[in-house]
Amino acid sequence: MNDNDNELEFDISYYLELILRRRWIALSVFVSVVIATALVTFNTRPVFQAQSLLVIEKERGNTVLFQGGPTVERGNDDYYQTQYKLLKSEALLKTVYKRLNLERIPEFAGVYGYRKLIKPVAIAPVPRSRLVYIKVDSFDPLLAANIANAVANVFIEQNLSNQLFISKDVLNALQADRAGNQSRAIYESLPAVVNNALIMDLKRESAKLQSQVAEASGRYTPKHPQVLALTANFQAVQSQIKTETDKVIQSLKIDLSGQLMGNNIRLIDAAMPPLGPIKPRKMFNMLLALIGGLVLGLFAAVLVEFIDQTVRTQEDVENKLGLPFLGIVPLTRQLKDQAAYNHLILQEHSLISESIRNLRTMVDFAEVGSKSKSLVVSSSVQGEGKSYVAANLAAAIAQAGEKVLIVDGDLRRSNLHKVFRLSNAKGLSDFLAGGRSTDELRPLIQTTDVQNLSILTCGPRPPNPAELLNTPRLSAFLTWAGENYTRVIVDCPPMFPISDALLWGKYINNCIFVAAFGKTRVPLIKTAVKRFAASGIKVLGAVVNMSKFGGLSYSYYGYYQYNYNYGPDAEGHEGEKKHHRKTPAAKPEPAQGAASVK
Numbered sequence: 387m388n389d390n391d392n393e394l395e396f397d398i399s400y401y402l403e404l405i406l407r408r409r410w411i412a413l414s415v416f417v418s419v420v421i422a423t424a425l426v427t428f429n430t431r432p433v434f435q436a437q438s439l440l441v442i443e444k445e446r447g448n449t450v451l452f453q454g455g456p457t458v459e460r461g462n463d464d465y466y467q468t469q470y471k472l473l474k475s476e477a478l479l480k481t482v483y484k485r486l487n488l489e490r491i492p493e494f495a496g497v498y499g500y501r502k503l504i505k506p507v508a509i510a511p512v513p514r515s516r517l518v519y520i521k522v523d524s525f526d527p528l529l530a531a532n533i534a535n536a537v538a539n540v541f542i543e544q545n546l547s548n549q550l551f552i553s554k555d556v557l558n559a560l561q562a563d564r565a566g567n568q569s570r571a572i573y574e575s576l577p578a579v580v581n582n583a584l585i586m587d588l589k590r591e592s593a594k595l596q597s598q599v600a601e602a603s604g605r606y607t608p609k610h611p612q613v614l615a616l617t618a619n620f621q622a623v624q625s626q627i628k629t630e631t632d633k634v635i636q637s638l639k640i641d642l643s644g645q646l647m648g649n650n651i652r653l654i655d656a657a658m659p660p661l662g663p664i665k666p667r668k669m670f671n672m673l674l675a676l677i678g679g680l681v682l683g684l685f686a687a688v689l690v691e692f693i694d695q696t697v698r699t700q701e702d703v704e705n706k707l708g709l710p711f712l713g714i715v716p717l718t719r720q721l722k723d724q725a726a727y728n729h730l731i732l733q734e735h736s737l738i739s740e741s742i743r744n745l746r747t748m749v750d751f752a753e754v755g756s757k758s759k760s761l762v763v764s765s766s767v768q769g770e771g772k773s774y775v776a777a778n779l780a781a782a783i784a785q786a787g788e789k790v791l792i793v794d795g796d797l798r799r800s801n802l803h804k805v806f807r808l809s810n811a812k813g814l815s816d817f818l819a820g821g822r823s824t825d826e827l828r829p830l831i832q833t834t835d836v837q838n839l840s841i842l843t844c845g846p847r848p849p850n851p852a853e854l855l856n857t858p859r860l861s862a863f864l865t866w867a868g869e870n871y872t873r874v875i876v877d878c879p880p881m882f883p884i885s886d887a888l889l890w891g892k893y894i895n896n897c898i899f900v901a902a903f904g905k906t907r908v909p910l911i912k913t914a915v916k917r918f919a920a921s922g923i924k925v926l927g928a929v930v931n932m933s934k935f936g937g938l939s940y941s942y943y944g945y946y947q948y949n950y951n952y953g954p955d956a957e958g959h960e961g962e963k964k965h966h967r968k969t970p971a972a973k974p975e976p977a978q979g980a981a982s983v984k
Contacts, residue, residue, distance in 0.1 A: 401688075407698065408687035415686045419679030420672075427671045432663035436530035437510075437521040438538045439655040442469050444516075466516075469651075470509050473520065473541055479503040481544075482536045493525065506530075507537060517654070527659040534657035546649045570628075579634050588627045595620040695908045697901045703928045706908045709915065710752060710927035712898065713745035715775060717932040726774050726805045727781040731836065745775075745929060746782040752926035753896065760864065760874035761896040761926065762795065764887045766914045767880050770902035771931040776877040777805045779898075783873055784839035791831070791871040793842045795890055796879040797851035800844030808832050813845025817863060818854040824866040840871070855889035864893045881914035891923035899925050903933045 405412060444465065472478065483489070483500035494502050510519040520537050524530035579585060599616040606613050697703060703711040718729070718738045729739045753759065763776040773796075780792040793814060794802035803810040812830055821827070831840050848854055867874045876894060878887040891897070897918055901911055911928075918925050 404691050405684060405687055408691055411690050412683035412687040414683075416679040416683035419682055420675045423671055423675035423679075427666045427668050430666045431525055433523050433525060433665040434527035434530050434660045434662075435521055435523050435664045436527065436534045436657040436660055437519045438534040438653065438657040440518050440520065440538055440541070441652050441654050442466065442516050442518060443650040443652075466511070470511065470518065472544075473509050473518070473537065474504065474507060476501065476504075478537065478540055478544065479507065481540050482533065485540065486532060486536055488533075491526075491529065503533070507533070520657075522657070523664070527661075531657040531659045538653050538656075542649060542651050542653060545651045570631075573631055573635050576635070576638070578638055579631050582630065582634055585627060585630050585634070588623055588630065592620060592623040592627060595623055694904075696904045696906060697908065697911065697928070697930055698904050698933075699930070702908075703901075703930065707901075707911055707915065707928060709899065709925060712748040712752065712927035712929045713741055714903075714930045714933045715741050715745065715771075715778075717903070717934050727778045727836065730778065730781045730785060742778045742782045745779055746786065749779065749783075749898065749926065756896060758868070758895065759872060760868060760876070760894045761898055762876045762878045762887060762890050762894050762923075763898045763900060764878040764914075764918075765880045765900040765902075766906045766910050767882050768799070770880070770900050770906060772880070772900040773801045773805055773877050775898070775900050775929055775931055776875055777802065780873075780875045781834075781836045781839055783875075784836050788838060788872040789870075790839050790873045790875065791842060791867050792839065793867070793874065793876045794844040795876040795886075797844055797848055797854060797886070798879060798884070800847065802841065802877050803843040806832075806834050806841055808834070808841065808843060810843045810845060813843035814863070815845035815848045815854065818857055818859050819848060821859050821863075824862055827863060827866060851886060852884075852889065855886060860889075861893055881917060882910070885917070888917065888921045888923070891918065891921045895922060895924055897923050897925045899928045900931050901928055903930050905932075 480500045483494070483503060488494040488503075489499055494500075496502070506523040508521040508523075510521055512518065520534050522530045522534040522537070524533065573579060595616060599613065599620050602610070602613045602616050608614075697706065700711045700714070703709055716738055727742075729736050730742060732739075749761075753761070763772050763779070765772040773794075776792060780790050784790040792802065794800050795814070796802075797815055800810060800813075803813075809832070814830070817827055817830060827842075830845070831842055833840055854860075864874065874894075876890055878890050881887055887897075899911070899915065899918075915925055
């Protein structure tokens with residue numbers, strides 16, 4: 387249970403630190419997303435939507451024209467899908483386009499302008515009902531309502547027309563002004579009349595009476611009472627047939643004209659001009675931008691972190707480089723009239739001073755078992771602050787009571803004399819170029835304002851640095867330095883683009899490697915470390931210099947540094963723990979700092 391809690395806490399701390407470290411990337415992505423969304427949202431032309439509501443009942447066939455029974459309901463499964471397609475048919479939209487004169491509207495102008503109605507007109511059936519919405523989008527709210535109503539009305543008209551298109555010719559025939567006998571013949575030939583049961587019975591009765599009248603007329607005179615009675619009955623039946631036929635015809639006229647059989651599609655709600663636009667949804671878009679920007683910002687921070695090929699943390703040193711971690715040196719700034727190691731001289735404590743003292747301790751641990759107390763400080767390329775680290779480490783070791791000599795071993799771009807603000811008129815190059823005895827070294831050594839710390843500067847820049855470093859005088863110098871000083875620290879040139887550091891490695895087998903925070907790529911550092919290893923030089927560990935971040939683990943590490951050497955230590959600072967809680971770190975001021983030291 388405790389292990390799971392610790393693992394969860396570690397993961398959360400790791401990602402929180404990652405986000406804090408990459409906060410500017412996350413913030414940049416977040417602000418970019420919000421600004422881009424705001425620009426698009428507030429510059430988009432508002433779109434209004436109007437909608438009309440139709441009810442589409444199942445179609446009932448008008449079979450009264452062909453049979454005398456009741457109407458029969460059709461139950462086609464695809465009937466409603468057909469109606470939805472008809473609602474957006476080009477024929478219907480073309481009729482709407484002409485009826486509303488939409489060619490005068492810029493957004494619908496053109497030869498095939500009616501096709502531009504296909505996109506803004508949408509059909510939205512209401513689930514589990516016979517209702518369907520006709521939704522129309524437009525920049526003009528009134529135009530959107532007019533189009534929605536026009537589509538509904540034209541569809542209703544076309545549906546009624548489609549129901550009656552089979553019977554139009556018959557209806558025209560029924561309503562035509564023809565001669566009496568011709569009109570009567572058309573009426574009596576209609577299936578609805580022929581198949582009428584009552585009319586069929588009357589016609590059979592009429593035929594029977596007609597036969598009886600003919601038989602009686604053969605026997606009797608026209609004035610005979612029996613002939614007159616049969617004739618009267620026959621005429622009465624004929625009159626009744628005519629009356630019933632007229633009733634059927636009148637019923638057909640009513641049905642075919644739509645007076646009896648109503649349209650199965652009705653307009654329930656006519657579209658009204660909308661009060662506000664549906665797009666853009668400004669509040670929703672901005673809320674989505676805030677959430678999306680935050681998510682994308684965090685994702686970008688994590689992505690950049692995982693594809694980052696530079697060194698920033700202890701985990702990077704151990705996992706990416708496979709080297710022991712010696713410490714992190716924060717980026718510092720000091721006044722121009724102060725030395726780079728001024729924070730070590732001051733009595734008050736600061737984060738940088740504690741980080742250097744912690745580095746000193748880690749170097750002591752790394753050198754356990756080593757015969758030589760001499761070491762070189764190098765890096766991959768220039769500008770990673772190796773001279774700054776070497777100077778501060780030498781000062782911290784000297785403060786611990788050891789007699790230290792720091793040597794500027796970069797004969798090409800000497801810089802250490804600038805760190806200590808000393809003269810570079812004479813130095814190592816003088817001895818390597820023409821020294822006859824190690825006794826000549828003593829006048830070249832300069833003292834510093836740090837007790838127990840001496841320095842041998844580079845001296846005049848020679849034209850042939852590599853040749854000087856290959857002379858036996860270098861070995862003689864290092865032997866003499868080892869006999870006269872407890873520690874010898876050599877500020878070597880970087881590994882690239884030259885390899886002078888390997889010449890120092892012939893005599894000094896321990897190396898501290900400096901990597902600039904978030905600057906030098908891991909493959910280049912690995913190549914430099916491999917060169918050291920191939921030359922028999924042991925890399926004691928790596929120092930991350932010029933750290934700029936303020937993540938959670940870094941804050942904890944800084945707290946650890948502040949408490950690491952409290953209490954009685956080698957320097958005799960008995961009351962440092964109490965003192966550091968009251969004394970804040972020195973406020974950074976614009977000046978030359980670790981970032982400008984080679």
